[in-house]
Amino acid sequence: MMWMKVCIFLLSSATLSHGDCGGTVTGAEGTISSPGYPVSYPSRMDCTWTLPSRGGRLTLSFTDFQLERPIGMLSSRCNYDYVEVHEGDALVGRWCGENSPGTLTFGSRTAQVHMVSDSSISRRGFRLQWSLAGVAPPCGGVMDGPYGEITSPSYPLDYPSSQDCTWTIAAQGGQIIARFLDFALETGSSCQYDYLEIIANGEAPRRHCGSDLLPDISSYSDVTLHFVSDGNKQERGFQLLYSIQPVSSGGVSASGTDQSTPPSQRTTAGPVQS
Ligand SMILES: [Ca+2]
Ligand SMILES: [Ca+2]
Numbered sequence: 001m002m003w004m005k006v007c008i009f010l011l012s013s014a015t016l017s018h019g020d021c022g023g024t025v026t027g028a029e030g031t032i033s034s035p036g037y038p039v040s041y042p043s044r045m046d047c048t049w050t051l052p053s054r055g056g057r058l059t060l061s062f063t064d065f066q067l068e069r070p071i072g073m074l075s076s077r078c079n080y081d082y083v084e085v086h087e088g089d090a091l092v093g094r095w096c097g098e099n100s101p102g103t104l105t106f107g108s109r110t111a112q113v114h115m116v117s118d119s120s121i122s123r124r125g126f127r128l129q130w131s132l133a134g135v136a137p138p139c140g141g142v143m144d145g146p147y148g149e150i151t152s153p154s155y156p157l158d159y160p161s162s163q164d165c166t167w168t169i170a171a172q173g174g175q176i177i178a179r180f181l182d183f184a185l186e187t188g189s190s191c192q193y194d195y196l197e198i199i200a201n202g203e204a205p206r207r208h209c210g211s212d213l214l215p216d217i218s219s220y221s222d223v224t225l226h227f228v229s230d231g232n233k234q235e236r237g238f239q240l241l242y243s244i245q246p247v248s249s250g251g252v253s254a255s256g257t258d259q260s261t262p263p264s265q266r267t268t269a270g271p272v273q274s
Contacts, residue, residue, distance in 0.1 A: 021047035028132045034115055034125030038064070041081075041117055041125040049113045056135035058106040060085070060113070065100035066124040068117070081117040083126060100126075139165035139227075144172065146244050152227055152237025156182075159194075159229055159237040169223040169242055176200075178217040178242035184235045185209045196238060197226040211235075220247070 021035050032049050034041045051058055068081040078096030085092040085101060088109035095101050104111075113128070137153040137160065150167050152159040169176050186194040191209035199205045200219035205226070208214055217223060225240075 021045060022049050024050040024052065025130065028135070029130060031127060031129050032113065033127040037125040037127055039124070040122035041115075043117055043119050043122060045115065045117045047115050051111045051113070051130055051132075053106055053108050053110055054132065054135045055108055056132045057108075058111055058130065058132050059103065060101070060106075060111065060128050060130050061103040062100045062126055062128045064124065064127040065095070066098055067096045067126070068121045068123055069097040080121070081123075082115070084114040084116075086112040086114065136160075139163060140167050142168050142170060143242070144170045147242060149239065149241050150225060151239045155237045155239055157236075158234040159227075161229055161231050161234060163227060163229040165227045167225045167227075169225075169244075171220060171222050172244060174244040174246050176217065176219045176223050176242055176244055178219075178223065178240050180214045180216075180238060180240050182236065182239040183208075183213050184211045184237065186229070186233045186235050187211070193233065194229040194235070195227075197224075197228075199224040199226075217242075 019033050019035050019037055025032070035045060035047065036042060051060070065083075067078075067083065070076075070078050070080055072079075078094050080096065082094050082096045083101065084094045085104060087106050092104065093101065115126070139153045143150065148169075150169075153163055153165065154160060169178065183196075185191075185196060185208070187210040188194070191207045193209070195207045195209045197205040197207045198214075198217065200217050200221070200223045202221050205224075223242075227238075
């Protein structure tokens, strides 16, 4: 039973290969084709491809479609081989023969493409291109591990417009040491367009923008990072690594990357604009 579950997990987490019988797609775009395409698909197949919309807008475009032609009284039901498309729990339609679904667009629900063949007569099958637009990249959260990385959304590509992300690094009784490896935000005289606000050691927020690398952050209380971008002009964003140093009764412990800053001399990142 456990072994089966592991296999199911491996199958479902793998990137689809050309002509697989079903699976779940990952990424932002790709192609799906029926098994064996463009040679005949197998008989007695039953394959389901799942395309999560992840809150974005999903487009399926069938670029080739050739299944067995239905004949007889039940031909309108595609009684031999067919492709069905579902959006969430709803059936969008069933297609067969050379009657292609064409291009279908979905709102925010997961789409499924389901193909079934009977015991005889196969054709070329189908090929479709899919793409996903408008999916918000991951942004913000609580960082409670002993170390980690925080980057602006889509980093190292330009961050999207209209972002508002808040990260909290939990000190958990230790000392947070954070180092910026990269920093490039749209410049503004008072950082009024895009900015990163940092709250450390319980002090007032400091707002940063531009492209000067910020100094290290050292804080004995939670650090809050608040990133905002406006509606136009995007830059690369920022990348920051942090670690939590345990604090012993005698002061900062002798493990980790930076034991040189006693609490009395601790600093927070100063503003770029001064
Ligand atoms: Ca058939
Ligand atoms: Ca901007």
